[in-house]
Amino acid sequence: MKLYSFSKITLAIATLIMLLHANNIYSQIVFPSQSTYKYLRGNEAQSLGTNWVNPDFDDSFWDEGSAPFRYGDGEGGSELSDMNGNYSTLFLRSKFEVNNLENITNTIIAMDWDDGFALWINGVEVLSQQRPETITYDALSSGQHESGTSELFTIDVEDLNLIEGENTLAVFACNTSLSGSSDFYIDLSISAVAQLSNVLDYVEISISHNSGFYGSA
Numbered sequence: 001m002k003l004y005s006f007s008k009i010t011l012a013i014a015t016l017i018m019l020l021h022a023n024n025i026y027s028q029i030v031f032p033s034q035s036t037y038k039y040l041r042g043n044e045a046q047s048l049g050t051n052w053v054n055p056d057f058d059d060s061f062w063d064e065g066s067a068p069f070r071y072g073d074g075e076g077g078s079e080l081s082d083m084n085g086n087y088s089t090l091f092l093r094s095k096f097e098v099n100n101l102e103n104i105t106n107t108i109i110a111m112d113w114d115d116g117f118a119l120w121i122n123g124v125e126v127l128s129q130q131r132p133e134t135i136t137y138d139a140l141s142s143g144q145h146e147s148g149t150s151e152l153f154t155i156d157v158e159d160l161n162l163i164e165g166e167n168t169l170a171v172f173a174c175n176t177s178l179s180g181s182s183d184f185y186i187d188l189s190i191s192a193v194a195q196l197s198n199v200l201d202y203v204e205i206s207i208s209h210n211s212g213f214y215g216s217a
């Protein structure tokens with residue numbers, strides 16, 4: 001009998017751990033690198049306007065491809081062999097799910113880019129680096145930045161304009177010159193830390209990149 005009781009207690013504890021674990025896994029954001037996006041080349045974006053960052057924008061006429069979007073550096077993803085000399089910017093849109101938003105504290109955005117970018121969530125700009133003052137189809141980055149290493153930006157979840165369920169990600173990426181740069185690269189991941197029952201639990205971080213080159217800007 002004693003052994004039976006012990007088994008019951010063990011089973012109860014195991015079930016509780018499984019439930020907590022499942023709940024934690026469910027409280028998360030996982031948007032990995034090499035994700036699929038709708039994208040528009042800068043030389044097709046002269047009349048794009050500014051509402052392309054919004055969730056209800058119709059991107060059905062945009063191309064579709066997986067990150068990284070690049071030329072010169074890296075490997076895999078979508079190679080933009082026509083970019084150098086023809087357009088300096090790229091417009092990207094994608095979706096990601098947020099589950100149990102109330103349990104999420106910090107969010108980590110891992111960026112790998114060359115040379116500048118700005119990022120919107122549900123129409124609100126939340127992060128940028130080497131961003132041009134004005135986002136236009138022919139803009140250039142305000143400085144140079146090399147790809148090859150993901151940089152982590154830890155952002156308070158309250159500053160990210162997240163909603164429960166489906167969220168819209170919009171990314172503007174640009175080069176440092178129209179034809180004088182030997183490379184271009186953009187990829188990112190978004191992941192979250194969930195807090196449950198006063199236990200801070202590291203859920204998942206998705207950082208990976210295939211860029212094997214470290215060329216000049």
Ligand SMILES: [Ca+2]
Binds near residue numbers: 181
């Ligand atoms: Ca470049």
